[in-house]
Amino acid sequence: MTAVHASSESPSETRKFLVLLVGSIGVVYGDIGTSPLYAFREALRPFSDDGVQQQEVIGLISLMVWTLTIIVTFKYVLFLLRADNDGEGGTLSLLALLMKQTGSYMPILFFAGLIGSALFIGDAMITPALSVMSALEGMKLVTPAFTNYVLPLSAAVMVGLFAIQRKGTGAVAKFFGPITVVWFLAMAWGGLIHIGDDWTILQALNPINALWFITHAGWAGLIVLGAVFLTVTGAEALYADLGHFGRKPISVAWFMLVFPALALNYLGQGALVLGHPETIHSPFYLLYPDWALLPMVILATMATIIASQAVITGAFSLARQAVHLGFLPRLLITFTSETNTGQIYVPAVNILLFVGVIVLIFSFGNSESLATAYGISVTGAMVVTTLMSFQYLRSVWGWNTLAAAAVLLPLLVLESVFLAANLFKIHDGGWVPVLLALAIMVIMWTWTRGSRILREKTARNELPLESFIRSFEKSAHPPATVPGMAVFLTSHGDTTPAVLLHNIKHNHVLHQKNVILTVRTSDKPYVSDDHRATITPISDRFSKLELxxxxxxxxxxxxxxxxxxxxxxxxxxxxxxxxYIGRRTLIADPNSDLPRWQDRLYIALSGLGIDPSDHFRLPANRVVEIGEQVAV
Incomplete structure (x- = not known):
């Protein structure tokens, strides 16, 4: 009976796995799958003036293939996918796990999480602009008449992409995987048909050629490293989308399709340039015959839209995590699917990304200029993840410091070299992601610091809950009792909510049953219903409830x-x-512990928060708000 039962479930399990497998190819690998459009082209640029030598091309392709192998395969697929927080991945998920496990390095971990999150948001702005422009620039090879239409078409695609976010991506998402599968197969085909142009390109599979390039390319080689790192853009999505698809589908997709397709395409581009040096200006599109050029441009545009959707969705998820961890005010978050809680829409983040993308498109004008600004955010985010992984190995897996350093130090050195190479592009536009990351980091730091100061200030005037109840029970003139139940929301369950005191002071009534409600965010991604609520009776009329x-x-x-x-x-x-919920109106305090600019920024950020009744999904017709002014 057992064997028959297992057999009957097997097709269903296989079907479910295949759905996750194809879905992960579309969402997880959408970004990294568009890198061949521009990575090799940009890496060749410093050598294009005096002609590219055979050993330089072989060394460059070797470096790109082995960068994919070391960083993506070893770091992300084989290691970080196992460093999950109850199945969830990403910088903030890892930070939440480390905050639970560690106390001594809290400030360092906190700022590392802020930096990583800020860099990811910067990446989410640059990726759509760079990817879509790179794809549409292929139209110039079809006919030069399209040259003047690349920018407006790129902007039009972005307008449409960000406009549909409010409607949700569920209906479109099921097409993402199959389209991206076709994209990877097309890239593999383009590489295969040109490897024979110069078989010496297969020497790139030997890592010695990558080492030769690093040691012999000189100053130009250091500049090229920044472009080489474009091959692994989107690798952070492997970790961030862990909770959506699971480790096995993501890993199998990488080894079965994505990695072979990327390697074949880069090898094909290298062989094409060796056999036909005149193709150096656009080695990706010139892999394909004339009849396939227009279909490839269309397919590339679709792939870049999918890649853009992937980072936009990632930015929404990161914003939700940041809100729940207290790094951002309570932003409006709407669900676009009744069955998939991962499909959300955050209007404030959507507007921020849209404005940033449009500004980048028209400021830089073409993908070549924008590519110089791209690597810093990616390399910075990866260095942060590696540093946090060091603490993860020590505090979660129980490794000693020496063993953790022995495993991660070589990787950290490699990523630091790539980061240093990208920092040389600061004056060529690299300041853009740095400025974006700094702005976002200041916002999250300000909100976190301001909220802590506000909590400390309000705590000075708070009355212990049990003292209040004792004084109330002994009072000779208690407030009038009204039927029903009152729920008072507060952030501290052991103190008397200010809204409760204001209600008694102004309305002179108290309900028959009163519940002091505290809503807490766990450091776990999800909490089961069995552990959702904790009720503590205090007296006949009062109870504490923690959700x-x-x-x-x-x-x-x-x-x-x-x-x-x-x-x-x-x-x-x-x-x-x-x-009953309290509504605070914040006003500037001349004696605030915050600098004046940060005080005003915190007050402005507080205005972005949504109504608590909306955030906590309270029934609108049963909510009573009582306001107060607080100087901060």
């Missing part, structure tokens, strides 16, 4: 209270329950 949500979940208090109604003695009848 816990994972940092990847959207807090839904109404749904959680329905669960409490089924599993506890505390019965919540929504139509007989009033939810």
């Amino acid at each position: 816990c949500f994972g940092f990847m979940e959207q807090p839904n208090v109404s749904k959680a209270l329905a669960i409490c109604k089924k599993r506890t003695e505390l019965k919540f009848e929504i139509m007989n329950t009033s939810f």
